Amino acid sequence: MKEDIQEELKAAHAATIYAKKLSDEGKRELLHAIAVGLEERVAEILSENAKDLARMDATDTRYDRLLLTEQRVFALASSVREVAALADPTGQLLSQRLLENGLTVEKKTVPLGVVAVIYESRPNVTVDVAALCIRSGNVCLLRGGTDAWHTNNALVGIIRDAIDAFRLPQDMVLLLPTDRKFVSELLTATTYVDIIIPRGSQALIDFVREHAKVPVIETGAGVCHTYVEQTADLDKAARIVANAKISRPSVCNSLDTVLVDDVLGEAFLAKLVPYFLEHEVRVFTDQRAYSLLADMQYPYLEQAADEDFGREFLSLQCSVKLVHSFEEALGHIGKYSSKHSECIVSQDAEKIATFMDAVDAAAVYANASTRFTDGGEFGLGAEIGISTQKLHARGPFALEKLVTEKWYVTGDGQIR
Numbered sequence: 001m002k003e004d005i006q007e008e009l010k011a012a013h014a015a016t017i018y019a020k021k022l023s024d025e026g027k028r029e030l031l032h033a034i035a036v037g038l039e040e041r042v043a044e045i046l047s048e049n050a051k052d053l054a055r056m057d058a059t060d061t062r063y064d065r066l067l068l069t070e071q072r073v074f075a076l077a078s079s080v081r082e083v084a085a086l087a088d089p090t091g092q093l094l095s096q097r098l099l100e101n102g103l104t105v106e107k108k109t110v111p112l113g114v115v116a117v118i119y120e121s122r123p124n125v126t127v128d129v130a131a132l133c134i135r136s137g138n139v140c141l142l143r144g145g146t147d148a149w150h151t152n153n154a155l156v157g158i159i160r161d162a163i164d165a166f167r168l169p170q171d172m173v174l175l176l177p178t179d180r181k182f183v184s185e186l187l188t189a190t191t192y193v194d195i196i197i198p199r200g201s202q203a204l205i206d207f208v209r210e211h212a213k214v215p216v217i218e219t220g221a222g223v224c225h226t227y228v229e230q231t232a233d234l235d236k237a238a239r240i241v242a243n244a245k246i247s248r249p250s251v252c253n254s255l256d257t258v259l260v261d262d263v264l265g266e267a268f269l270a271k272l273v274p275y276f277l278e279h280e281v282r283v284f285t286d287q288r289a290y291s292l293l294a295d296m297q298y299p300y301l302e303q304a305a306d307e308d309f310g311r312e313f314l315s316l317q318c319s320v321k322l323v324h325s326f327e328e329a330l331g332h333i334g335k336y337s338s339k340h341s342e343c344i345v346s347q348d349a350e351k352i353a354t355f356m357d358a359v360d361a362a363a364v365y366a367n368a369s370t371r372f373t374d375g376g377e378f379g380l381g382a383e384i385g386i387s388t389q390k391l392h393a394r395g396p397f398a399l400e401k402l403v404t405e406k407w408y409v410t411g412d413g414q415i416r
Contacts, residue, residue, distance in 0.1 A: 005182045008141070009192040011171040012114050015139045019172050020111055024088045026166070027135050031084035033162040034131065035077040041158055042073045048154040049123070056147055061314045062121040064250045066148055076127045083131040083381045089403045090137045104410040109403040111137035113194035116186055117384060118208060120145040120200035126155045128382035130173045136402035139172050141193065143186060145200075146178040187212040197397070199385040202312070202338075219385025219397055221312050222252035222340035224370045227329045227355070229346035230261040234271045236367065237345040242275035243369040244343070249316050252386060253341050253373040256313050259329045262322040266292050269320075273298055282317040284308040289320045310336035326351055333359055339388045341370040362388050362395040 022030070038045070049068040056063055092109040099105060115138045119125045126142055133140035144152040152175055160170040176182060187196060187208060195215050198208040202221040209216055226244055228237045244255035260268050269292050276283065277298070284304035285293060293301050308319045309332070323329045333342055343365035344355040356364045363373045363386075373396065375383025380398035387393045393401035 005176060005185055008174055009189050012139050012141050012174050013192040015169040015171045016113050018168050019139050020137045028084045030134060030166050031080050031131055034159050035080040037158040037162050038073055038077040042070055045073055045154050048150040051150040052148050061250050066121040076124060079382045080131045083135050086381045086399050089400050101414050103414055106408040107405055110406040112404055114139045116141040116193050116196045118143045118198045121147040123148050123151040126152045129384055130159050132382055132399050132402055135399055138402055141174050141176055143176040149178055190214055197384055217387060218389045220340055220388030221338050223256050223310055223312050223338040224341045225257045225259055225333050226255055226343040227259040228268055229344055229351055230263050231347040232345040234268050238271035240345055240369050241272055244371055245318050246279045247371055250314050253370050255318055257319045259321055259323050262324055265322045279316055283320055285320040288322045330358060340386060341373040343370050
């Protein structure tokens with residue numbers, strides 16, 4: 001029975017020397033080798049994934065996140081190649097000055113070091129994080145959930161085989177055991193770990209934030225709103241809301257709450273109902289919206305409790321509230337938002353500008369689905385998560401943020 005993870009932590013720390021020394025071209029070649037490995041061993045990956053899926057209820061909201069198909073595996077390989085094509089974020093000269101005393105002072109970007117990521121049933125995170133860390137010269141410690149152990153083990157095995165083929169230490173990418181007793185050890189490993197990133201439920205994020213001694217970057221849960229303002233094009237608004245809720249409900253950028261100016265209530269809901277009916281979206285509403293939807297004989301309808309606002313559903317469910325004014329909508333979002341992604345659908349340029357300036361979120365939208373909050377969609381390549389905090393990264397936490405700064409000072413005998 002394993003007592004601790006000190007050997008793994010030490011091995012990861014030792015591997016940072018090799019990760020930092022790897023050239024730009026070496027990183028690209030390694031990532032291309034990993035992509036090929038994923039494609040060639042897709043049957044092995046799916047076989048291991050099936051073992052994990054067999055242990056999970058298919059109605060569980062995490063099932064779709066855990067599920068891999070041949071198409072999804074090939075998409076992962078494609079994502080790795082996209083990361084390889086991105087510019088190396090390390091070694092960038094940020095500033096340079098010559099002081100009066102003759103010292104040359106430069107500031108450059110350098111890798112963070114050992115990046116630990118704690119996440120749940122998302123095997124795609126395994127590949128994305130490994131690719132991003134390799135490209136940025138970092139070592140990664142992966143602590144996935146028990147639900148995805150077989151899948152993650154297969155994916156990391158393929159990645160480590162590629163690393164080994166390049167005669168590099170395999171511990172540049174290291175999968176930690178899922179025993180909960182090791183989490184506290186990881187969170188307090190200030191000697192070996194430079195940063196910890198939790199990706200998953202709010203409960204996971206809160207636990208890491210409260211117990212970590214290692215610096216933490218939060219990738220927050222999404223409680224995302226779409227506000228349909230009274231000047232909105234209703235057909236456009238219905239398509240946007242439907243896409244934000246239905247296209248992939250189990251992810252953090254999917255819609256949770258629809259706010260509608262009450263003058264549009266009946267007309268907008270009539271446009272939305274056919275989309276929601278087709279996918280059997282369960283709707284939790286305030287009293288006024290409930291009456292309108294009941295009159296339309298919408299079958300998947302419940303009266304909302306207070307906790308249904310500010311709730312991340314991660315399923316084909318959402319809440320709906322009619323508001324009296326623009327100010328009420330802003331107030332509701334300010335109270336319940338997780339500061340992930342918020343949208344206004346409107347044709348009023350002044351209100352759009354006010355909304356986008358006033359709403360405190362990592363991403364704000366006008367007349368577009370919140371489902372675009374994603375590193376790949378923003379042209380950043382794969383992402384580790386969506387940061388809802390304000391330091392050190394906000395929004396899609398991708399390659400460009402996996403670096404820190406370092407000062408290089410060159411002299412010729414100067415003393416102070």
